[in-house]
Every structure is written in structure tokens, then in C-alpha cells.
Amino acid sequence: MNDAANRRQFWRAVFDSTVRLTTDHGTVDAQLIDISLKGVLLEAPGRWQGRIGEPCHIKLHLAPGVVIAMWGQVAHLEGQHVGVRGESSDVDSITHLRRLVELNSGDPTLLERELQTLLAP
Template identity: 50%
Template sequence: MKTSTDRRQFLRSVFHAPVRLRLGERESQAFLHDVSLKGALVEVPVGWAGRVGETYLLRLELAADAAITMETTVAHIEGRHVGLHCERLDLDSMTHLRQLVEHNADDPALLERDLATLVAQGAATD
């Protein structure tokens, strides 16, 4: 798996997997394309009714006893591709996400830079 930095501030890891998006009582399936410590890019099903600015809970099941749960805000929508900005992660999710990104990083120093930025922003975890 490769990582991509594109124009984004945070190192992103290509990671293809199904995820669930929940807004209140409404839940939908989506497909994760890439993830970072500060967001994710997902592909949503046809007819998905989300809008920029809405807050969704993204859940990525990694194993029977491990998942990444991320409180997100829809940052942009381009067709069926939705960019989600991470607003909050619990400590377990942050640990799993860090391991996932680190495993796929070509340069671990970039991950350390991202973690330092999150700590400076004070918005990484509860």
C-alpha cells in the first residue's frame, strides 16, 4: 500500500475497506479509499443524501475487537467521493489509526510530524 500527500497537510494511507457512516439514527455503508490522522476519503452509495458541514460518525472495523471510530465533518463532496475532516478520535481509535498509517508510511518521520501538529492543535483525542 502506498501513501499520498497530494495537496493535503497530513500523510494519507491508501486503505480500501467498507465503513459505516452514521448521522443520528441514519446509517449508511460507504467504502474507504484513504485515511489520515485528520480525515478520510470515502465513496458513498448512489442516492446518499449527505451535505457539506454535516457531522458523521465514521466506523472502520479492523478486527472483531478493534475499530477506528472517528467523529467527522463533511468537508467536500465530488460526485460519490466524500472528503471527511476528523473532528475527534478516542484514544483507542487514535492508536489503531496511527498503527495503520505508520504501517503504510514510506517515511515514518512524516507521521511523527503529523502527530506533533495534532498535539499542537489540541484536537487529537478526548
């Protein structure tokens, strides 16, 4: 599957929030554009310099004490837009992310289909 098709494989929730983006070069606050079960699209500040393939950590605060944390790598860069492919998350983050997708999709069967796709060999 090519990169463009892979980026569109999972439904994305448009969610306006600030996220914390951490790489080996430091931590910056970035603007979340959208989030899916498999990654995020961010708008990084102009001073941020990232590289495709660079490991990173994303932290999104939904509410006090409610955090989605995702470890992954920079999958694509287009100007200040940064696509992060998620590789792992803790159980609480997955639970919060699942609920976010469920509430924003309006399709109760969508989540189940996406989880099956995500877990398929």
C-alpha cells in the same frame, strides 16, 4: 491555508475497506478510499444525500474487535466522493490509526511530524 492544501497536509493511507457512515439522516455502508490522522475520503452509495458541514460518525473495522471510530463533519462532496474532516476520536481509535499510518507510510519519522502538525496551535 486553503482547503486543497489542508486536504494534502497529512499523509493518507490508501486502504480498501467498507466503513459505516452515520449522519442525522441514517447509516450507510461506504467504501473507504483513504484515511489520515485528520480525516477520511469515502465513496458513498448513490442513494446517500449528504451536506457540507453535516456532523457524522465513521466506523472502520480493521479486524475483529479492532475499530477506528471518528466523529467529524462532511468537509467536501464531489460526486459520490465524501471528504470527512475528523474532529475527535477515542484513545483506542487514535492508537489504531497511528499504527495504520506508521505501518503504511514506510517512514518512521512521518508520524512524529504529522502528530506535531496536528497538535500545533
